Amino acid sequence: MKRIHKHSALCREVARHIQNQLDAELLSPACREIRKHLRRCPTCTAYLDSLKKTVLLYRRYPDPHVPAIMREKLFAILKTTT
Amino acid sequence: MATHLSDEELIKRAKKGDERAFTQLVRRYESLVYSFAFKVCRNEEKASETWQDTFVNVFRKLHQFDGRSKFTTWLYSIVTNSCRMKRRQRKLDKASVSIESPTESHDGSDDDPSVLTIPPWKDTPLDAVIDKELRTLLDEAIQRLPYDYRVVFVLRDVEGMSAEETGKILKLSVPAVKSRLRRARVFLREQLNPYMTA
């Protein structure tokens, strides 16, 4: 039977850290332990990857274009507000 | 009119009633406002209404802008206020779920990865097109996120604002911004998880 990965207290700490920072500060010396843990723990690595991809997907969502008619409507409204 | 005039100069002229300067200001920021409004509302009609309300308010309130904050910070705060007013009028919050976790205040244990093994997510190559199916999924997931969290997520993670700027725009403390951002990320990840591991 496959051994089930058991969450350690460290996993919880790492999860909290990557929810807050993603991998933004992982290069700093203070995050040495977290880096070390990530190299060994596939669960935390997969978790970090999935959070980063979540953000990435929303960032890559295409920008909509402003419909030209809105501009005309806006300036028509502004003429009456003065 | 020259297009390279600074925001400050355009604002100064627009305040004096220079219509062309105001038009120029609208042109400069119309896409930013529309795209932000859309990302928060996730609906073209609501985004258009918010867009219009925003610029009507900019027009009315421009004399109140004192230049102490960045113009974009001021602009974003007008968009979020317009959006909030719209929601209040329409009571749109019904559909979103509560992500306030009752366990958080006791032991902070709300945020463990909730399964023992985390299945790896599909690759999302940088050049892959976000197709209609995925777009719908992203829209639906973020619409389930309560507005107060959604707007923080969009400002911080999508628009790339700092925690400090986001706090200024939403009149929130930096720790409140950080906590909402963390919960928003965790929530959205959970929403997308079934799709991304299928």
Ligand SMILES: [Zn+2]
């Ligand atoms: Zn771990």
